Amino acid sequence: xxxxxxxxxxxxxxxxxxxxxxxxxxxxxxxxxxxxxxxxxxxxxxxxxxxxxxxxxxxxxxxxxxxxxxxxxxxxxxxxxxxxxxxxxxxxxxxxxxxxxxxxxxxxxxxxxxxxxxxxxxxxxxxxxxxxxxxxxxxxxxxxxxxxxxxxxxxxxxxxxxxxxxxxxx
Numbered sequence: 001x002x003x004x005x006x007x008x009x010x011x012x013x014x015x016x017x018x019x020x021x022x023x024x025x026x027x028x029x030x031x032x033x034x035x036x037x038x039x040x041x042x043x044x045x046x047x048x049x050x051x052x053x054x055x056x057x058x059x060x061x062x063x064x065x066x067x068x069x070x071x072x073x074x075x076x077x078x079x080x081x082x083x084x085x086x087x088x089x090x091x092x093x094x095x096x097x098x099x100x101x102x103x104x105x106x107x108x109x110x111x112x113x114x115x116x117x118x119x120x121x122x123x124x125x126x127x128x129x130x131x132x133x134x135x136x137x138x139x140x141x142x143x144x145x146x147x148x149x150x151x152x153x154x155x156x157x158x159x160x161x162x163x164x165x166x167x168x169x170x
Contacts, residue, residue: 037140043164044112044119044138047077050166051136051146055159058088071158073134073146074165080107080125082132088154101148101156103127107134138162 023031043049053071056064064087073082084101107123114120121136135147146158 033141036142039164040138040140040142040162043162044121047075047110047112047121048165049162050074050164051144051158051160051162053084053146053158053160056085056087057157057159058086059154059156061087075107075121075123075134075136076165077110078106080105080123080134082125084148084158086153086156088156090153091151101132101150101153103130103132 051073052069053066056066066085071084073084074080081104082101086099086101103125105125105127107125109124111122112119118137118139121138123134125132125134130150130152133149136144138144142161142163144160144162146160147155149155
């Protein structure tokens, strides 16, 4: 009888010590979220990231899901490149324009404001034919919204993700 009791106690002690060492799903989720938050914060600190648009909402319009991940804005303090679709009203757009928001230029007046659960990044970029005001709201889970205001077009809003830029092969 004592032997059975001893074996049972030994089994219980081993099972409790093994289960105490394993992390719960909640702890693992918190670790992943913290890791993602650090990654996003490092992208904001370097001011070098890529915004990939997934949804677009034109002014006075409804939400449009974008196919593929081909629409982007590469933000860098030296050179910002944008290729985003545009749905909405154009005020003074040339006839040779392909309709999208496409520009390349150096961002000016970069301002970053940290909030409790997000970061606001504002910048102005002078393109070839227009001036674009960019207003990012970047959340710590990697999602972001981008508001683009320009002189020649109605405001437009994009939802998407930010990530680190991919290394270019030389």
